[in-house]
Amino acid sequence: MVQSRPPFLRCTIGAITVFGLAGLTLGAADAARLAAFHGWEHLGLDWLQLELWSRQRPLFQAGILAALSFALMLFVETRPPGGGLSGFLRKLNTLLGFPPVAVLALAAFFVLPNALAGLQRPDAPANAPNVLFVLVDTWRADHAGFLGYERDVSPNLDRLVEEGVVFERAISSSGWTQPAVASLFTGLIPSRHGAVSQPLAHTPVRGALLQPFVTTFVEIFRASGWNTAMWSNNPNITPARGFDQGASYFRDYYSQRARTQDDDVGRAERMLPDVEAWLAEENTGERPFCAYVHIMDPHYPYVAPAPFKGTFDRSGLDFQLLGPVCREIMTGKRRREDITPTMRRRIVDIYDEELLYVDSYLGEFLQRIFTEHPNTVVVLSGDHGEEFLEHGNYGHGHAIWNELTHVPLVLWAPDLEPQRIPHQMRLMDVFPTLLELAGIGDRTPPHIQGKTLAPFFEGTENTDRLAPVETGGDQKPAWQWRAVSDGRFKYLRRERNLPVKKAVPPLSPGEDPEDFPIEYLFDLKNDPFEQENLFELDPVRAADLFAQMRKFDWYVPPSELLKAAAHSADLSAEDANRLDALGYGGDDDGHGHP
Known part of the structure; x- marks a missing residue:
């Protein structure tokens, strides 16, 4: 049934899946990098890594990867069937192009970090002011x-x-x-x-954030x-x-x-x-x-x-x-x-x-x-x-x-x-x-x-x-x-x-x-x-x-x-x-x- 979908639709759904997975992964990697830079774990602030991950929305980077994956998969789908790398990419696109997988990937990107941060949030010390x-x-x-x-x-x-x-x-x-x-x-x-x-309209400025x-x-x-x-x-x-x-x-x-x-x-x-x-x-x-x-x-x-x-x-x-x-x-x-x-x-x-x-x-x-x-x-x-x-x-x-x-x-x-x-x-x-x-x-x-x-x-x-x-x-x-x-x-x-x-x-x-x-x-x-x-x-x-x-x-x-x-x-x-x-x-x- 999956294979019966038109290649364009399958590649589109696959790109959506890539978008979700890439956003989730890139956000986690960036949060981990900043956590290591600050040494949050050594300060007892490792929860900040989760909280930062929940706020990260690398939409542009994820979109670029999704567009590249769409172009690659569409190219593979329009070529004659074969083995090797081409065959592997076809199977991968079949999996990524399955709608429930795309839904799960988007949910993981937009929901999972917030859920984990909420569940693991620490308590303040007793009698803290x-x-x-x-x-x-x-x-x-x-x-x-x-x-x-x-x-x-x-x-x-x-x-x-x-x-x-x-x-x-x-x-x-x-x-x-x-x-x-x-x-x-x-x-x-x-x-x-x-x-x-101070920011300027339509002018790139350093140090405005x-x-x-x-x-x-x-x-x-x-x-x-x-x-x-x-x-x-x-x-x-x-x-x-x-x-x-x-x-x-x-x-x-x-x-x-x-x-x-x-x-x-x-x-x-x-x-x-x-x-x-x-x-x-x-x-x-x-x-x-x-x-x-x-x-x-x-x-x-x-x-x-x-x-x-x-x-x-x-x-x-x-x-x-x-x-x-x-x-x-x-x-x-x-x-x-x-x-x-x-x-x-x-x-x-x-x-x-x-x-x-x-x-x-x-x-x-x-x-x-x-x-x-x-x-x-x-x-x-x-x-x-x-x-x-x-x-x-x-x-x-x-x-x-x-x-x-x-x-x-x-x-x-x-x-x-x-x-x-x-x-x-x-x-x-x-x-x-x-x-x-x-x-x-x-x-x-x-x-x-x-x-x-x-x-x-x-x-x-x-x-x-x-x-x-x-x-x-x-x-x-x-x-x-x-x-x-x-x-x-x-x-x-x-x-x-x-x-x-x-x-x-x-x-x-x-x-x-x-x-x-x-x-x-x-x-x-x-x-x-x-x-x-x-x-x-x-x-x-x-x-x-x-x-x-x-x-x-x-x-x-x-x-x-x-x-x-x-x-x-x-x-x-x-x-x-x-x-x-x-x-x-x-x-x-x-x-x-x-």
Whole structure:
């Protein structure tokens, strides 16, 4: 009966079978390769190999093999019958072309890995705490009341942090969201995790994704028995950018806004109740939860809803920060001299109104978490800051000045005594700290560059940690920076530009690319706003800090990025316009301003 089928139909069914078997095998091989690369088995994380296998969908490669098998089998079927290899291939095609075999192959590809991962998922340790990570986008440290801001923008959080550990000098790994959050997730500097670039429409770009070859703390918690979920309203922190690794549930508000045209869907007042609904409905208590919540509201444009709008800004102006406005100032199309003191005050005022709005909802949310889920490790952090013309520009992503990298960080945990840590530390240190506080510190990957913060809690470490910082991608952000701070002095390098379609917009008048690299040295104690470059006065200190970067493998020349694979993003005109308003778009030269 099988042989009576037309050769074309038999070969088609056989190709479907090959597609299923090839997808299953290729996915398993890739998962095994990454598991060996990370050493998951030695860390007790071998379940991650199964979970990764369940997510692998090598459709393109499987399709190519299926097409080649179809062509080969059709060629054999149309030749005169014979023995040897031809006869073997005919028998093989008869087997592969049997419909039940094709159904089984497809089922194995699309169902088997998920089933195995579900059946073998491990349990969390007894009495393991929940983990909640709340990140507030674009939050400057000097705009938090508990860090000394004179304006009352965070009254609820100011009260709550009295019961937590406040890190007064937390340094982000970058000056914009994607590389900064990726460093939080992986414990690696941006050049090591590779997520450093903004995608461009119809243009291959390197470094626009968080690749599966890096392990995130969310993956480790999921492999250790926690229920994992993520909520994000930032276009950089989405499944499409690779940030869903390890998440059993991901709510992507940014994409939802595009589908529904509801610009308020991802605001804090609607996101935080969604988190609580998941905790009540999906997290039954059988497993602890690990949740990441990314609040986008303080990112420009600054438009706080009532009753917060107008709390500080009484200017009557409509001047607003948008991506094109930041770019116009940078490129000289809008003169800095035309930004009046009143306009400057308005921008700070409406930014602070957004912070006040977030504080109102976030403070109440965290209080309920502490009450209803007392066995929870909670992290509250910014990802980067914002420049308000301190160095001649608005926005973020273009540089790594202190106002862009010094962010708030607070941690609460059961049995952790409240205290303030005055020493410099790095956001990439949060990853191993979370694992240790959750009782799975032995599962910390040995290659990560962040170090646990436990010595600060225990009083065995009381000095500043060296903090590496960088920004710069393929095409955009086009400005390449590398820096390191020892807590007192900060060394920066404005590196040579990578190849771009057009000239990179200057960050200051008279900037000449022929002068790159340009080196800076600042005394943060006496010059916290980094206005007086001491490099010419103290080149020895600068050279020593640069040597420290190299010693710890923190200095990666921008040119290394050109060795990575490039990917094209499928961005519609509507997507591009929405991203441009947030500063993630660009003009025809592609130089966006994150």
